[in-house]
Amino acid sequence: MIIVTGGAGFIGSNIVRALNERNYKDILIVDNLGMNDKFKNIAGLTFEDYMSAADFLSAIDNYKIHGATTIFHQGACSDTMNYDADFMIKTNYEYSKTLLHFCIANRIDFIYASSAATYGSGKNGFSEKTECEEALNPYAFSKLLFDRYVMRHINMAKGKVIGLRYFNVFGPQEQHKCNMASMVYQMYQQIKDTGVIKLFKGSDGYADGEQKRDFIYVKDVANVNIWCGENTLENGIYNCGTGNATTFNSLAQAVISTLGKGKIEYIDMPEELIGKYQSFTQADTKKLLDAGYKGKFTTIDDAVKEYCKILDEGGYYAHN
Numbered sequence: 425m426i427i428v429t430g431g432a433g434f435i436g437s438n439i440v441r442a443l444n445e446r447n448y449k450d451i452l453i454v455d456n457l458g459m460n461d462k463f464k465n466i467a468g469l470t471f472e473d474y475m476s477a478a479d480f481l482s483a484i485d486n487y488k489i490h491g492a493t494t495i496f497h498q499g500a501c502s503d504t505m506n507y508d509a510d511f512m513i514k515t516n517y518e519y520s521k522t523l524l525h526f527c528i529a530n531r532i533d534f535i536y537a538s539s540a541a542t543y544g545s546g547k548n549g550f551s552e553k554t555e556c557e558e559a560l561n562p563y564a565f566s567k568l569l570f571d572r573y574v575m576r577h578i579n580m581a582k583g584k585v586i587g588l589r590y591f592n593v594f595g596p597q598e599q600h601k602c603n604m605a606s607m608v609y610q611m612y613q614q615i616k617d618t619g620v621i622k623l624f625k626g627s628d629g630y631a632d633g634e635q636k637r638d639f640i641y642v643k644d645v646a647n648v649n650i651w652c653g654e655n656t657l658e659n660g661i662y663n664c665g666t667g668n669a670t671t672f673n674s675l676a677q678a679v680i681s682t683l684g685k686g687k688i689e690y691i692d693m694p695e696e697l698i699g700k701y702q703s704f705t706q707a708d709t710k711k712l713l714d715a716g717y718k719g720k721f722t723t724i725d726d727a728v729k730e731y732c733k734i735l736d737e738g739g740y741y742a743h744n
Contacts, residue, residue: 425491426653429454429477429523430499434598435537435590435645437465439496441741442646444470452492454480455499462600468741481519484526494584494653497523497536502563503604504541505696509562516566521573524585528577533584535652538661540591540638540705542568550638551708552589552661560700571661578659586652588645591665591707595642595727596734596741607672608639608728611679612735615686621676625690628703632690633676635703636669641727647719648712657715665707666721678728 426443430436431453440451451471456478457463466474475483477499483489501515520536527534543550544558559565571587578585594606601609611621623633630636648664673688680686693701722730734740 425450425452425472425493427452427454427492427495429480429495429497431455432457432462432466433498434601435593435642436496436498437469437597438595438642438646439498439649440466440469440471442643442650446650460600464740465597465600468743481522492530492532494533494535495523495527496649496653497534500537504561504563507562509565512562512566513569517570520570524574524577527583528581531582533653535584535586535588535649538571538587538589539564539567540589540665540707542571542589543705546702546704549708550663550706552663552711575661581659584652585659586657587661588648588652588664589661590645591638591640591705593640593642593645595731596739599739607675608679608731611676612732615679615683619686620689621679621686622689622691623672623676624693627693627701630703633673633688634671636671636706637702638665638667638669638706639675639724640664640666641722644719644721648717651717651719655716662712662715663707663709664712665709667707667709669704669706670724675724678725679732682729682732
């Protein structure tokens, strides 16, 4: 059995989808569905069972989970604007520690979601090194805290323990994320609603809209996760990005070109983001590639075209 925590979420549901495409069906989805349309993310998927996040913790505490071979741990609060540090620690750090030790004790492979937010401003680079790490908000701190905890306990593991530092992920099944959804989703909605994409004015030495991020399609992220589950590689933390940075202007133009309409307007950066905004990210992919990953990353133009088509059709996967 494969367990996907956060399996009804954005990246988690895409991992389940990718598993289904490889004929994996004995899957337990762990998540909290809440009061929105998040349930639609799993309506088009094939899986054996569903369990709430709290019930899952109780089940592993009471030895009621049997036969698991791999846990893809995607469950977390990913709201970078949530400044309740205690909540972040409980949700992203304490919960993850419990799962880590459950996997170590039962020789279950543990592949979990970290974040490029652990690199902060990026002034020291984007390599999987301590000297590059910097947390600018409670979310980033919770992820960095767990990464460091993992590295202190990784030698105890008999199975895999792999952390993947996601860069800027976009793609289907992220509607429930609302204001935390990707820029591609927000750009698509802005054009549909007003015909205008709003980007931040210049900052940190970059001209208007010329800030750059490493945008990666969610299907590529799912492929990296499953490759880590199916192949032999050294335990540790790996970047999960394309290795190429794209300007927000270029991303916006890709959406405008796909939809055949729209224009760009530049706005001031909100006060609460000043000094906490990543104006540049670009994954150093050497460690992942040296580990043997040979999967190609979808180009921005191709990914945007495919994603916008899916959004035109509702944004969710149909059940196969």
